[in-house]
Amino acid sequence: MKGRLDLGVRPSHERGMSTATLTIDLAALAANWKRLDAMNNCETAAVVKADGYGLGAVQVADALARAGARRFFVAVAEEGVALRCALGPWPQINVFSGHMAGDTALIRDFALTPMLNSIDQMLRHVEALPGHSFGIQLDSGMNRLGMEPAEWDALRDIALEQRPALIMSHLACSDEPDHAMNAQQLRSFREMTDGIETTRSLSATGGILLGRDYHFDLCRPGIGLYGGFPFSDANPVVTLDLPVIQIRDVLPGETVGYGNSWTATRPTRLATVSAGYADGLIRGMGPNLHLWAGHLRCPVVGRISMDLITVDVTDLDDAPDALSILCREQGVDEVAAAAGTIGYEVLTNLGGGRFNRVYKR
Numbered sequence: 001m002k003g004r005l006d007l008g009v010r011p012s013h014e015r016g017m018s019t020a021t022l023t024i025d026l027a028a029l030a031a032n033w034k035r036l037d038a039m040n041n042c043e044t045a046a047v048v049k050a051d052g053y054g055l056g057a058v059q060v061a062d063a064l065a066r067a068g069a070r071r072f073f074v075a076v077a078e079e080g081v082a083l084r085c086a087l088g089p090w091p092q093i094n095v096f097s098g099h100m101a102g103d104t105a106l107i108r109d110f111a112l113t114p115m116l117n118s119i120d121q122m123l124r125h126v127e128a129l130p131g132h133s134f135g136i137q138l139d140s141g142m143n144r145l146g147m148e149p150a151e152w153d154a155l156r157d158i159a160l161e162q163r164p165a166l167i168m169s170h171l172a173c174s175d176e177p178d179h180a181m182n183a184q185q186l187r188s189f190r191e192m193t194d195g196i197e198t199t200r201s202l203s204a205t206g207g208i209l210l211g212r213d214y215h216f217d218l219c220r221p222g223i224g225l226y227g228g229f230p231f232s233d234a235n236p237v238v239t240l241d242l243p244v245i246q247i248r249d250v251l252p253g254e255t256v257g258y259g260n261s262w263t264a265t266r267p268t269r270l271a272t273v274s275a276g277y278a279d280g281l282i283r284g285m286g287p288n289l290h291l292w293a294g295h296l297r298c299p300v301v302g303r304i305s306m307d308l309i310t311v312d313v314t315d316l317d318d319a320p321d322a323l324s325i326l327c328r329e330q331g332v333d334e335v336a337a338a339a340g341t342i343g344y345e346v347l348t349n350l351g352g353g354r355f356n357r358v359y360k361r
């Protein structure tokens with residue numbers, strides 16, 4: 001059940017359970033949306049792909065709709081269906097992957113707006129669903145998804161006759177404000193779209209922070225809503241508390257975990273917590289990771305197992321009931337650094353975890 005049983009709002013460890021508690025602060029999420037919205041003079045949508053970056057697309061989108069978001073973006077049509085069922089008929093739901101041959105019925109029945117990325121998709125769309133809402137995705141240099149300038153030149157007049165709801169492109173280096181690619185893509189997007197009356201969108205979180213030139217008519221933040229870099233001042237949204245299921249004392253020379261990778265050099269008190277790499281807590285971050293007891297830092301020792309992590313709690317006064325991996329002291333970007341990855345991957349990995357989810361409003 002992915003921990004979606006409603007077992008009350010108290011964290012699972014306080015109820016003596018072995019499942020970890022993932023707390024998602026929907027008020028902080030809504031506040032992040034409002035702060036990003038206040039940085040631009042245009043409309044602010046919300047990207048809720050990959051189940052709302054692992055946090056639950058339906059709950060996230062519902063909170064953002066209450067905060068004022070009127071358009072949502074997902075990666076694939078099925079994600080759009082789930083959102084439409086939860087939000088009802090009014091918001092525009094845009095699908096980044098566009099119109100794939102097998103998606104026609106979903107796009108039609110659930111009133112999704114595919115972001116068409118090629119001439120083939122354009123032809124497929126107008127033939128299968130004439131008059132149905134669509135957007136255009138242009139490639140301004142990232143070389144990932146969207147029509148290239150030459151392709152767009154050939155299609156542009158026909159496409160505009162069909163009245164697209166939105167024309168967008170995506171920045172490759174927007175989390176590096178000084179990168180020359182930003183200005184280069186801005187120029188390319190302008191060359192392809194200046195003079196067109198349709199709603200234009202270039203910026204995700206990073207682009208919002210680059211300033212007004214990058215905003216056009218619509219911004220589409222994702223990671224910043226969920227509290228991640230490059231929105232450095234974001235309110236933290238997620239807390240993850242792991243219940244302690246056993247405490248033991250070991251002597252100098254004793255080893256811990258698979259492969260005996262850690263050896264005690266002093267009398268050590270160990271806490272074994274319930275969560276592991278099967279919950280998306282990346283195994284490789286073990287040697288660099290700390291868990292937290294309030295504001296006290298406790299090093300992870302030995303390897304992260306599938307369902308368990310061992311932690312040195314010798315320096316705590318009392319045996320803890322739970323230790324936190326995501327908390328005020330350690331956010332998604334710090335955990336990402338321990339794994340040599342980015343906050344996006346840490347968050348989306350949580351989506352598969354066996355967590356008891358608590359949504360704070």
Ligand SMILES: *Cc1c(COP(=O)(O)O)cnc(C)c1O
Pocket residue numbers: 047049096169170203204205206220221222223224
């Ligand atoms: C994921 C994505 C976004 C959101 O990006 P963030 O960096 O998370 O704000 C916006 N546009 C496109 C095309 C995306 O793929």
